[in-house]
Every structure is written in structure tokens, then in C-alpha cells.
Amino acid sequence: MSLHTLGYVGFNATDLDDWRLYATGVLGMQAVDQTADALRLRMDGKHHRFAIHKSATPGFAYSGWDVGTRAELERLTAELTALGYPAAEGTEAERAFRRVVDLRVFTDPGGNRVELFYGQLSGCPFTPARQFGGFKTGELGLGHVVFMTRSVEAMMAFYAVIGLKMSDYIFIKPVQSMAYFMHLNARHHSLALLGGPQDVFHHIMIEANSLDDVGMANELALRQGRTVTMSLGKHTNDEVVSFYTMTPSGFELEYGCGGRTIDDQESWQVVEYDDISFWGHLGPLRPPV
Template sequence: MSLKALGYIGANAVNLKEWKDYACDIFGAQIIAETPDQLKLRLDDKHHRMSIHKADAPGARHFGWDAGSREGLAGVVSLLKQRGCELREGTAAECEDRQVMGLVHVRDPSGNALEIFYGQKSGYPFQPARPMSGFRIGDLGMGHVVFMTPALDEMLDFYGALGFRMSDYIVMRAFGNVKAHFLHCNQRHHSLAMVPGPHSAFHHMMLEVNSLDDVGSAYDLVNARKINVTQTFGKHTNDHMLSFYSQTPSGFELEYGCNGRTIDDDATWNIVEYDSISYWGHIGAINAAN
């Protein structure tokens, strides 16, 4: 059984207003629900793609992966049970909150909280909070996520069993030549990447938009508002994304970009090892020594 796409992300934040200003005023997300305890953000025709929860400490909360159908979810559940994973079925209240038909909870070998779901509700109009061309999502899913992990082999085995295929590698010279692994589950160049490290951590999520103008205008806004730009505007070697990174109010980073390449045919795709992260730009802590 294969997962189909990254469907949604949940995050914790101390200050929800900071997230509202960050996500809407700068990046164009639409607020579709707001309470003292939670924000829900729409990016396309799905009910919502992100939920931000009021918490005492910031950080990632959960990652929702689409199994495609009821049968697809049942197949993933059977596979995970055979592998000895501890599963918990999502409650009716959780399914209502995520606006899905069904879900199960499981943790990957690094402890990241995953929600495998099906039936994400759709057909809603997207009205961006600022003028923009919209997000490139559809069958590609909402973007990608990047984990640091001390259990790389176990993570590769886990996600490989769920249908992820290798896209390519980047040797990160700034971190002692550690090798970042990039994996795909649909035509998006990668929906998941993993970097070996001394502890488990969520590094960043990526949102792709339809226009370079959207990226440029957001880049001007983060600089004007003095938001921490963790990597400057640049072009990646492997997926060719034109993007920049900034720090979210949840502590992890957000990559915002456009023009990412796709993998249209696994049979003809060549897995390449790159020796630098970017052709140009992306100056920041992650590759300052390149």
C-alpha cells in the first residue's frame, strides 16, 4: 500500500495572532476558523490544510498523510500492524476537526506523530488573504516536510514500506558531509526528506505557489516586517525550487517557493547525488559553509 500525498499539518504555537499575521498577511493563506484555541488555514479547495493550536510550547503537532480511500487506509493499517506498530483509531471528534472521513494515529521511528487518513473534504472556494495566484497542490499534496533523525535506516525502511521512493541525495558539506535523502510518493519531487542527526527534529515544511511574483512579494514582506529569514532567496539543485525560508511562530521553518520540478515517470528517473544544496542563494545556517 502506498500513501498518496501530504494532506495536512498541525502545529502548536504560544501566540495564535502571530501565526495569523504570518500565514495570511505574508503568505496568502485563508483563515476559515478562528477560536481562542485554534486557527484553521485554507490553501486550496480542501476545507483546511493547516491547523494551529494554542499551546504552552511551540512546535510540530501532527502530519496528515492521505491513504487515498477507505480501502487504502485499511491496507496501511494492516501493513503497520504486521510491522508491530502501535496504532490508535481516530475519534469521531478528531475526524470532524480534521474534516476527514477516517484516520489512524501512529508514530514513525523518530517519534513524529502521523495521522493516516482518507476522505479529506473538498469543494470549498479558496480566497487568499492577499493578492496571489494560489498554491500548487492538487494531486501533488500540500508540499513537503523535512525531518532530522538519529534513526535514518529505520525511517527509510518505515516510509519505504508505505510506498515512498527515493528521488535523490544531497551531501551536506556544512554538516560534515551528512547525506540528506529525498523521497516522493507522487509526482512532486519530494514530499518527505530526512537528514541524519544526533536527535529527532522537524526542520521545515514547504509550500509551493504558482507564480514567482508571489514568492518575491512574500520575500519583500518578511524583510519589511523583520521576520527571521533563515535562508535567502535561491534555487535548489535537486528539485529546482526557487524559494526562501523563514522562521514560523511555531519555531520550525517554512520554505516558500515556485517552479519545482516533478517526477513524471519513475522508470526513467535517474537518482542523482548532489554535492551542494543550491545552485545559488539560500544563504543561511544550513549551507553557509558551502
């Protein structure tokens, strides 16, 4: 498999202080540093996993995927370029900010910035901002990202080239659209694609190590006055118990625990589920009956 993990993400926001309050006080992340232009947030031993950039237009900025080695970065760059996805070299400033050895920049069929990299700085001490049992990351990466797109087939083909494989799919009845879930390591999915009328970032998921941490984050989100967009529930396909909040960047963040893993990829069976959750997750995608 080509890709290793989803290594980092970048988002735009109008208010860095609000993101810091949300990330540290609700999510349990550590603020690494903050300037007038950016905030970096730590989840584990990597230098940072989230970068929040000051911008007049909030939303998704980029996703960074760890390909492991220079040889793999060169191979994927050549293959994607041959398929009509030319690469741009990461600048010295970008490499320094992301704390990686090298990176290449692509644009996926949905218009999203994709960064392939290797050599992410590791071994940094993680000190949560509140009492917290940590995140489930490591070889699974930081979590998963979800895009709504008008170009589902092209998006699946693009990400398949760089190593992602189908896990399963679900027909989302409230929006009358199919959602496709793709994995690149043992995490059930690192990427999901939801067919829709526009190309837009939908949500990011991060996984805590315990249900107590999820419950605490749920309570802290309510105490901070954050909008809970989907109530606590359990998903059918990845079995994550989670809830969703609206981030200061205007998209949703799923916070959960207990996700299943794909330990034997050769015997994995791709199936269709008829609902996104066993219970709960009441909200736009699963309204109360």
C-alpha cells in the first residue's frame, strides 16, 4: 500500500483564539504555538497534527498524507503527474512550518489541496490541556476526513492511485446520496466521500482512547456553548461511538472512540449498510423519526 497515514490537516479560521479555546478546552489537544497568522495543535508525539491559519474565509485548507520515504514520494509524484495531476514543490517555508523533510502539492478532482510528504518531526512531548487519556493515532494516523463532492468517481480514482482502498458504503437516506469509505491502513477509513451538489469539506474525525474522554468532551462542548450537530451515537460500519460539533471554521468535527480496525485486508469484505448508525447521531444526516 502506497500511503501510510493521514499525517496532518490545515484549516482556515477568522478567530484563532476561539479555535484554541475549543481545541484545548473541549478536544484535549495541546497548543504548540500561536502567532498572529497561525495556531498549531498537538495530539501525540508528532510536532503537530492540526494547523489553523488566520483567514477571512474559514474552512478547509489542506490534508497531509505520509508516504514514508523519498522513493515513495518520487514514485507517486511521477504516477500522478502522468495521470494529469501535476505536482508543485513544497516551499522551504511550508516544509519548515509543517516540520517535514519534503512535500509535494497536488489538487484532487474536487479542488482540494493534497500534500504528500515524508519525514514528519516526531518524539515531541504531548501535554494535554485538560485531564485526558490521549488520542488513538500512531500507525492509524490522526483520524479521517470527509468530503462532499460532485465528482465521486474521479475522487475515488485519484485517492486509489495513492493507496486508498474501499472499506464499505452507505446510502444516506436523508440526503439521498451514497457515501463511500476508504482505508489505507488498519483504521476503518481515513477518507470518506459523499456525493452531493457541491465540492465542500464535510467533517474531520479524531478518536480518543476511552468512552469517558468522549463523554467529557461532549459535556465540555455544551458548557462552552458549542453547537452539537449530531448527538452521541454509534456508527454501523466503523462502530465508533461519537458525537459531532461545529468547529470555529464552520465545518463539523466528529469526536469518538472504539473504532473497528481492518487487521486482515486480504479477507476484508466490502458491504453496503442501510443506515449510518445503530443508534443516536440525531441530526441533519439522521433526523429523529
